[in-house]
Amino acid sequence: MQVTIDGVTYVSHEGPVWRGESNFMAMVDLAPFDLPGMREQLWLRERDEGGAYEVCCIPFYAYGLALGDVVGTGESHDVDRVIRKSGRRAVRVLFTEPRPPVDDRSVLRAAVESADLLSEWNGDRMVAIDLPDGSLSRPILDSIQGEVEGGTAFWEWxxxxxxSQV
Incomplete structure (x- = not known):
């Protein structure tokens, strides 16, 4: 979900995949990723090592972060550094509007479910998919590639x- 307040767009996770394990939220300033005026709210779980938090959602916009990464926060309680990587990756897909007569998002949803992967949707146009081993399965790759070739989606790692929070 996205909401704009006083010229700043806040992106939140309505269904974080590890919601039951989270107990803290912090923001990431997206300006360093060429998204000025945007902030993403991440769900976190406090770790035993003081001031460290584990990411409990799949980031939609923040780069260099994945589910399970351990991050730190600064005085403003914003995420400002990565302490330890989890070894996971995420692929993000943005679907264009208007949608074609044959909407293949259900094919991607089915491929993600069949592969028993975790995913989060931001509305019905963006999905972030967690890849515990860091690689895409053929059905997921084929689904994404079909959308890209049709000019109906963009994707990125x-x-x-x-x-960065420079």
Missing amino acids: SDSMEF
């Missing part, structure tokens, strides 16, 4: 840029 969440780690195509390093996390």
Whole structure:
């Protein structure tokens, strides 16, 4: 979900995949990722090592972060650093509007479910898919590629840029 307040767009996770394990939320400023005026709210779980939190959602916009990464926060309680990577990756798909007469999003949903992967949707146009072993299965790749070739979607790896809060 996205909401704009005083010129700042806030992105939230309505259904974080590890919601039951989270107990803290923090923001990530998206300006360092060429998204000025946007902030993403991440669901986190406090770790035993003081000031460290585990990411409990699949980031939609923040780069260099994945489910299970351990992050730190600064004085403003915003995520400002990655302490330890989880080894997971995420692929993000943005579907264009208007949708074609044959809407293949259900094919991707079925492929994700069949592969027993975790995913989060931001509305019905963006999905972030957790990849515990860091690779895409053929059915998921085929579904995404079909949309891209048809000009109806764009995709990216969440780690195509390093996390930064400069």
